[in-house]
Amino acid sequence: MPMISVGKGAFRCPRCGEITSGAMKSCAQCGQKLSIECSDCGQTWRHIHEYIFCPNCGKRVKSLSAGGL
């Protein structure tokens, strides 16, 4: 069973491609938020998980329609 370890270490900003660190909450180059916070329970997680529903309370945290903003 493969262990998937995401959420730590470097990954690229989804907007500008800048390499960010796991400790950064937003991209220093473009301001893209790198952490998602559930507005209902306050749980936070890295954007790379791309959760649609909060893993803690189940509230929908992401719209299914693409191209928001």
Ligand SMILES: [Zn+2]
């Ligand atoms: Zn960026």
Ligand SMILES: [Zn+2]
């Ligand atoms: Zn939640």
